[in-house]
Amino acid sequence: MTRCIRVPKKEGERVRAALFDEGHLDLDAKIRSDGDCLLIPITCGSFEDYEVVDAELAVQEHKVSDYTEIADVPENLRKDLPSSFDVVGDVAMIKIPDELWEYRTQIGEALIKVNKNIRVVFHDYGVKGDFRIRDLEKIAGEGTSETVHKEFGVNLYTDPSKVYFNPRLSSERSRIAQMVKDGDVVIDMFAGVAPFGTVIGKLSHPKVVYSIDLNPEAEHFARINAEKNHVDCIVPMTGDSSKLIYDLPEADHVIMNLPQIADRFLRYALDRMHAGSIAHMYKIIERAEFPGFCEKLEKDMGELGHSIAIDSYELKTYSPTMSVYSMRITKL
Ligand SMILES: C[S@@+](CC[C@H](N)C(=O)[O-])C[C@H]1O[C@@H](n2cnc3c(N)ncnc32)[C@H](O)[C@@H]1O
Missing domain, CATH: 3.40.50.150 (Vaccinia Virus protein VP39)
Structure with missing residues:
Protein backbone atom coordinates (compact mmCIF):
# COMPACT_ATOMS: atom_id res chain seq x y z
CA MET A 1 0.00 0.00 0.00
CA THR A 2 1.18 3.51 -0.79
CA ARG A 3 0.33 6.70 1.08
CA CYS A 4 -1.58 9.08 -1.23
CA ILE A 5 -3.67 12.20 -1.19
CA ARG A 6 -7.05 12.34 -2.91
CA VAL A 7 -7.13 15.41 -5.16
CA PRO A 8 -9.97 16.59 -7.45
CA LYS A 9 -8.87 16.05 -11.06
CA LYS A 10 -9.05 19.75 -11.95
CA GLU A 11 -6.51 20.51 -9.20
CA GLY A 12 -4.36 17.49 -10.00
CA GLU A 13 -1.63 19.07 -12.12
CA ARG A 14 -1.13 22.02 -9.75
CA VAL A 15 -0.81 19.71 -6.76
CA ARG A 16 1.44 17.20 -8.58
CA ALA A 17 3.80 20.01 -9.65
CA ALA A 18 3.85 21.51 -6.13
CA LEU A 19 4.61 18.10 -4.58
CA PHE A 20 7.37 17.53 -7.12
CA ASP A 21 8.93 20.97 -6.53
CA GLU A 22 8.93 20.40 -2.76
CA GLY A 23 10.37 16.87 -3.12
CA HIS A 24 7.24 15.22 -1.66
CA LEU A 25 6.04 13.35 -4.77
CA ASP A 26 6.66 9.58 -4.48
CA LEU A 27 8.31 8.86 -7.86
CA ASP A 28 8.22 5.08 -7.37
CA ALA A 29 4.42 4.79 -7.69
CA LYS A 30 2.06 5.71 -10.53
CA ILE A 31 -0.69 8.31 -10.01
CA ARG A 32 -4.11 6.74 -10.60
CA SER A 33 -7.66 7.87 -11.18
CA ASP A 34 -10.36 7.38 -8.52
CA GLY A 35 -13.73 8.67 -9.72
CA ASP A 36 -13.51 12.47 -10.03
CA CYS A 37 -10.24 12.48 -8.13
CA LEU A 38 -6.62 11.44 -8.56
CA LEU A 39 -4.67 9.42 -6.00
CA ILE A 40 -1.26 11.08 -5.88
CA PRO A 41 1.50 9.19 -3.97
CA ILE A 42 3.39 11.25 -1.42
CA THR A 43 6.52 10.83 0.67
CA CYS A 44 5.35 13.28 3.38
CA GLY A 45 2.62 12.80 6.03
CA SER A 46 0.02 15.05 4.39
CA PHE A 47 -0.29 17.88 1.92
CA GLU A 48 -2.44 21.00 2.22
CA ASP A 49 -5.91 19.87 3.39
CA TYR A 50 -6.26 16.90 1.07
CA GLU A 51 -7.55 13.60 2.43
CA VAL A 52 -4.74 11.10 3.07
CA VAL A 53 -5.46 7.49 2.04
CA ASP A 54 -3.50 4.25 1.61
CA ALA A 55 -4.01 2.73 -1.84
CA GLU A 56 -2.62 0.07 -4.19
CA LEU A 57 -0.70 1.92 -6.91
CA ALA A 58 1.28 0.43 -9.80
CA VAL A 59 5.06 0.67 -9.65
CA GLN A 60 6.53 3.53 -11.72
CA GLU A 61 9.37 2.09 -13.86
CA HIS A 62 12.34 4.43 -14.27
CA LYS A 63 14.30 4.07 -17.45
CA VAL A 64 17.71 5.28 -16.36
CA SER A 65 19.76 6.45 -19.32
CA ASP A 66 22.47 8.22 -17.38
CA TYR A 67 25.01 5.95 -15.66
CA THR A 68 25.83 8.73 -13.16
CA GLU A 69 22.39 8.24 -11.57
CA ILE A 70 23.04 4.62 -10.62
CA ALA A 71 26.83 4.34 -10.21
CA ASP A 72 27.56 3.01 -6.72
CA VAL A 73 29.85 5.83 -5.53
CA PRO A 74 29.72 8.09 -2.44
CA GLU A 75 27.17 10.87 -2.92
CA ASN A 76 29.78 13.60 -2.40
CA LEU A 77 31.77 12.24 -5.39
CA ARG A 78 28.84 11.79 -7.79
CA LYS A 79 29.42 15.26 -9.26
CA ASP A 80 32.94 14.14 -10.29
CA LEU A 81 31.71 11.26 -12.47
CA PRO A 82 32.76 11.93 -16.09
CA SER A 83 29.83 13.10 -18.19
CA SER A 84 31.34 11.79 -21.42
CA PHE A 85 33.09 8.66 -22.62
CA ASP A 86 33.99 7.13 -25.99
CA VAL A 87 32.38 4.06 -27.49
CA VAL A 88 33.81 2.02 -30.37
CA GLY A 89 31.61 -0.94 -31.25
CA ASP A 90 30.72 -2.49 -27.88
CA VAL A 91 33.82 -1.14 -26.10
CA ALA A 92 33.54 1.94 -23.83
CA MET A 93 36.57 4.02 -22.83
CA ILE A 94 36.33 6.48 -19.97
CA LYS A 95 38.84 8.61 -18.06
CA ILE A 96 38.28 7.87 -14.34
CA PRO A 97 39.41 10.82 -12.18
CA ASP A 98 41.90 10.01 -9.38
CA GLU A 99 39.37 10.61 -6.60
CA LEU A 100 37.05 7.96 -8.12
CA TRP A 101 39.74 5.38 -8.95
CA GLU A 102 38.76 3.01 -6.13
CA TYR A 103 35.18 2.97 -7.53
CA ARG A 104 36.24 2.21 -11.11
CA THR A 105 34.56 -1.23 -11.17
CA GLN A 106 31.26 0.21 -9.95
CA ILE A 107 31.49 2.96 -12.60
CA GLY A 108 32.19 0.44 -15.38
CA GLU A 109 29.34 -1.78 -14.21
CA ALA A 110 26.92 1.18 -14.17
CA LEU A 111 27.90 2.04 -17.76
CA ILE A 112 27.20 -1.53 -18.87
CA LYS A 113 23.89 -1.65 -16.99
CA VAL A 114 22.58 1.55 -18.56
CA ASN A 115 23.97 1.06 -22.08
CA LYS A 116 22.89 -2.31 -23.39
CA ASN A 117 25.31 -2.02 -26.33
CA ILE A 118 28.39 -1.86 -24.09
CA ARG A 119 30.13 -5.19 -23.37
CA VAL A 120 33.34 -4.06 -21.70
CA VAL A 121 34.67 -0.84 -20.16
CA PHE A 122 38.27 0.39 -20.01
CA HIS A 123 39.94 3.23 -18.20
CA ASP A 124 41.60 5.37 -20.89
CA TYR A 125 45.10 6.64 -20.04
CA GLY A 126 45.14 8.52 -23.35
CA VAL A 127 46.41 8.30 -26.93
CA LYS A 128 50.13 7.62 -27.24
CA GLY A 129 52.96 7.54 -29.77
CA ASP A 130 53.16 7.73 -33.56
CA PHE A 131 50.52 5.01 -33.90
CA ARG A 132 48.07 7.11 -31.78
CA ILE A 133 46.87 4.00 -29.93
CA ARG A 134 45.07 4.05 -26.58
CA ASP A 135 46.62 2.90 -23.34
CA LEU A 136 43.71 0.99 -21.75
CA GLU A 137 43.04 -0.81 -18.46
CA LYS A 138 39.94 -2.98 -18.13
CA ILE A 139 37.60 -1.97 -15.29
CA ALA A 140 34.41 -3.96 -15.97
CA GLY A 141 32.77 -6.39 -18.37
CA GLU A 142 33.80 -9.31 -20.53
CA GLY A 143 36.43 -9.95 -23.17
CA THR A 144 39.09 -7.84 -24.85
CA SER A 145 39.07 -4.44 -26.55
CA GLU A 146 38.74 -6.03 -30.00
CA THR A 147 35.37 -5.04 -31.44
CA VAL A 148 33.27 -4.33 -34.52
CA HIS A 149 32.00 -0.82 -35.25
CA ASP A 159 41.00 -2.75 -31.44
CA PRO A 160 41.58 0.70 -29.89
CA SER A 161 44.50 -0.69 -27.86
CA LYS A 162 46.34 -1.75 -31.02
CA VAL A 163 45.38 0.73 -33.74
CA TYR A 164 43.83 4.19 -33.96
CA PHE A 165 40.22 4.37 -35.11
C1 LIG B 1 44.57 9.81 -36.80
S1 LIG B 1 44.96 8.17 -37.26
C2 LIG B 1 43.83 7.94 -38.61
C3 LIG B 1 43.31 6.57 -38.78
C4 LIG B 1 42.16 6.41 -39.75
N1 LIG B 1 42.33 7.16 -40.96
C5 LIG B 1 40.82 6.76 -39.11
O1 LIG B 1 40.16 7.71 -39.53
O2 LIG B 1 40.37 6.07 -38.19
C6 LIG B 1 46.51 8.41 -37.99
C7 LIG B 1 47.22 7.13 -38.42
O3 LIG B 1 48.40 7.53 -39.13
C8 LIG B 1 49.42 6.58 -38.88
N2 LIG B 1 50.69 7.25 -39.24
C9 LIG B 1 51.38 8.18 -38.55
N3 LIG B 1 52.45 8.59 -39.24
C10 LIG B 1 52.44 7.90 -40.43
C11 LIG B 1 53.28 7.88 -41.57
N4 LIG B 1 54.37 8.65 -41.66
N5 LIG B 1 52.96 7.05 -42.59
C12 LIG B 1 51.86 6.25 -42.50
N6 LIG B 1 51.03 6.22 -41.44
C13 LIG B 1 51.31 7.04 -40.41
C14 LIG B 1 49.23 6.19 -37.42
O4 LIG B 1 49.77 4.92 -37.15
C15 LIG B 1 47.69 6.23 -37.28
O5 LIG B 1 47.12 4.94 -37.48
Missing part, protein backbone atom coordinates in the same frame (compact mmCIF):
# COMPACT_ATOMS: atom_id res chain seq x y z
CA LYS A 150 29.10 -0.52 -37.69
CA GLU A 151 28.54 2.44 -40.05
CA PHE A 152 26.70 2.73 -43.38
CA GLY A 153 26.19 -1.03 -43.52
CA VAL A 154 29.93 -1.60 -43.15
CA ASN A 155 31.40 -3.67 -40.28
CA LEU A 156 34.73 -2.22 -39.18
CA TYR A 157 36.88 -4.59 -37.10
CA THR A 158 39.27 -2.77 -34.82
CA ASN A 166 37.94 7.40 -35.15
CA PRO A 167 34.23 6.44 -35.07
CA ARG A 168 33.19 10.10 -35.39
CA LEU A 169 34.21 10.50 -39.04
CA SER A 170 31.47 8.37 -40.56
CA SER A 171 29.81 11.26 -42.41
CA GLU A 172 33.20 12.39 -43.78
CA ARG A 173 33.80 8.88 -45.09
CA SER A 174 30.49 8.74 -46.89
CA ARG A 175 30.92 12.33 -48.18
CA ILE A 176 34.28 11.49 -49.73
CA ALA A 177 32.99 8.14 -51.04
CA GLN A 178 30.35 10.07 -53.01
CA MET A 179 33.08 12.16 -54.69
CA VAL A 180 34.97 9.08 -55.90
CA LYS A 181 34.18 8.26 -59.53
CA ASP A 182 34.22 4.83 -61.17
CA GLY A 183 37.79 3.68 -61.74
CA ASP A 184 39.43 6.36 -59.55
CA VAL A 185 42.72 5.68 -57.78
CA VAL A 186 42.62 6.56 -54.07
CA ILE A 187 45.55 6.76 -51.67
CA ASP A 188 44.88 6.91 -47.92
CA MET A 189 48.19 8.03 -46.41
CA PHE A 190 47.22 7.45 -42.73
CA ALA A 191 44.68 4.70 -43.14
CA GLY A 192 44.43 2.95 -39.76
CA VAL A 193 42.12 -0.08 -40.10
CA ALA A 194 41.02 1.29 -43.52
CA PRO A 195 37.64 2.76 -42.54
CA PHE A 196 37.83 5.27 -45.43
CA GLY A 197 38.87 2.57 -47.91
CA THR A 198 36.17 0.15 -46.77
CA VAL A 199 33.35 2.71 -46.91
CA ILE A 200 34.58 4.06 -50.28
CA GLY A 201 34.87 0.51 -51.64
CA LYS A 202 31.37 -0.27 -50.45
CA LEU A 203 29.61 2.92 -51.61
CA SER A 204 31.59 3.68 -54.82
CA HIS A 205 33.58 1.89 -57.52
CA PRO A 206 37.21 2.97 -57.27
CA LYS A 207 39.82 1.04 -59.20
CA VAL A 208 41.99 0.75 -56.10
CA VAL A 209 42.40 2.22 -52.59
CA TYR A 210 45.98 2.05 -51.30
CA SER A 211 45.68 2.04 -47.49
CA ILE A 212 49.01 2.94 -45.91
CA ASP A 213 49.85 3.02 -42.21
CA LEU A 214 53.04 2.87 -40.15
CA ASN A 215 51.42 0.45 -37.70
CA PRO A 216 51.52 -3.23 -38.78
CA GLU A 217 48.34 -3.87 -36.73
CA ALA A 218 46.55 -1.43 -39.03
CA GLU A 219 47.39 -3.59 -42.05
CA HIS A 220 46.16 -6.68 -40.16
CA PHE A 221 42.75 -5.09 -39.46
CA ALA A 222 42.56 -3.46 -42.91
CA ARG A 223 42.84 -6.94 -44.47
CA ILE A 224 40.10 -8.26 -42.17
CA ASN A 225 37.85 -5.28 -43.03
CA ALA A 226 38.37 -5.70 -46.76
CA GLU A 227 37.57 -9.40 -46.54
CA LYS A 228 34.59 -9.22 -44.15
CA ASN A 229 32.97 -6.44 -46.17
CA HIS A 230 33.71 -8.07 -49.54
CA VAL A 231 35.68 -5.04 -50.74
CA ASP A 232 38.42 -6.23 -53.06
CA CYS A 233 39.86 -2.87 -54.17
CA ILE A 234 41.82 -2.23 -50.93
CA VAL A 235 45.60 -2.71 -50.99
CA PRO A 236 46.84 -2.46 -47.36
CA MET A 237 50.49 -1.43 -46.93
CA THR A 238 52.71 -0.97 -43.86
CA GLY A 239 55.26 1.83 -43.81
CA ASP A 240 55.89 5.56 -43.97
CA SER A 241 53.50 7.03 -46.52
CA SER A 242 55.90 9.86 -47.40
CA LYS A 243 58.17 7.16 -48.89
CA LEU A 244 55.72 4.42 -49.98
CA ILE A 245 53.64 6.91 -51.97
CA TYR A 246 56.41 7.11 -54.58
CA ASP A 247 55.86 3.41 -55.42
CA LEU A 248 52.22 4.10 -56.29
CA PRO A 249 50.46 5.40 -59.41
CA GLU A 250 49.09 8.96 -59.49
CA ALA A 251 45.95 9.33 -57.40
CA ASP A 252 42.62 11.03 -58.09
CA HIS A 253 41.97 11.35 -54.34
CA VAL A 254 44.44 11.38 -51.45
CA ILE A 255 43.08 11.09 -47.90
CA MET A 256 45.20 12.66 -45.17
CA ASN A 257 43.77 12.06 -41.71
CA LEU A 258 46.65 12.88 -39.37
CA PRO A 259 45.19 16.13 -38.11
CA GLN A 260 48.13 17.42 -36.05
CA ILE A 261 50.74 17.24 -38.82
CA ALA A 262 49.18 16.10 -42.11
CA ASP A 263 50.22 19.38 -43.78
CA ARG A 264 53.88 18.31 -43.51
CA PHE A 265 53.02 15.43 -45.87
CA LEU A 266 51.11 17.48 -48.46
CA ARG A 267 54.18 17.98 -50.65
CA TYR A 268 54.54 14.17 -51.04
CA ALA A 269 50.85 13.79 -51.81
CA LEU A 270 51.03 16.52 -54.48
CA ASP A 271 53.96 14.73 -56.14
CA ARG A 272 51.56 11.82 -56.78
CA MET A 273 48.57 13.96 -57.89
CA HIS A 274 47.62 15.24 -61.36
CA ALA A 275 45.77 18.47 -62.21
CA GLY A 276 42.25 18.08 -60.82
CA SER A 277 43.20 15.52 -58.14
CA ILE A 278 41.95 16.28 -54.64
CA ALA A 279 43.67 15.85 -51.28
CA HIS A 280 41.20 15.53 -48.39
CA MET A 281 43.19 16.79 -45.44
CA TYR A 282 42.20 17.23 -41.79
CA LYS A 283 43.82 19.86 -39.62
CA ILE A 284 43.53 20.73 -35.91
CA ILE A 285 44.46 24.35 -35.34
CA GLU A 286 43.61 27.52 -33.41
CA ARG A 287 40.59 29.00 -35.19
CA ALA A 288 42.24 32.44 -35.37
CA GLU A 289 45.27 30.94 -37.11
CA PHE A 290 43.45 28.93 -39.77
CA PRO A 291 43.20 31.61 -42.53
CA GLY A 292 46.93 32.38 -42.20
CA PHE A 293 47.71 28.66 -42.21
CA CYS A 294 45.88 28.21 -45.55
CA GLU A 295 47.67 31.19 -47.12
CA LYS A 296 51.06 29.89 -46.01
CA LEU A 297 50.27 26.39 -47.27
CA GLU A 298 49.40 27.76 -50.74
CA LYS A 299 52.61 29.81 -50.76
CA ASP A 300 54.84 26.96 -49.53
CA MET A 301 53.42 24.49 -52.05
CA GLY A 302 53.74 27.13 -54.81
CA GLU A 303 57.45 27.43 -54.04
CA LEU A 304 57.73 23.66 -54.52
CA GLY A 305 56.06 24.00 -57.94
CA HIS A 306 52.56 22.89 -56.90
CA SER A 307 49.68 25.23 -57.53
CA ILE A 308 46.70 24.47 -55.26
CA ALA A 309 43.21 25.74 -54.38
CA ILE A 310 41.86 25.23 -50.86
CA ASP A 311 38.21 24.87 -49.82
CA SER A 312 37.48 24.07 -46.23
CA TYR A 313 34.89 23.87 -43.52
CA GLU A 314 34.97 23.58 -39.76
CA LEU A 315 34.25 19.94 -38.99
CA LYS A 316 34.03 20.19 -35.20
CA THR A 317 35.25 22.07 -32.18
CA TYR A 318 38.36 20.58 -30.59
CA SER A 319 38.84 22.94 -27.61
CA PRO A 320 37.54 26.38 -26.63
CA THR A 321 39.90 28.00 -29.15
CA MET A 322 40.74 25.18 -31.58
CA SER A 323 38.79 23.33 -34.27
CA VAL A 324 39.22 20.42 -36.64
CA TYR A 325 38.97 21.57 -40.26
CA SER A 326 38.12 19.42 -43.24
CA MET A 327 40.17 20.74 -46.17
CA ARG A 328 39.64 20.00 -49.83
CA ILE A 329 42.89 20.78 -51.61
CA THR A 330 42.69 20.66 -55.41
CA LYS A 331 45.84 20.47 -57.48
CA LEU A 332 45.58 23.06 -60.30
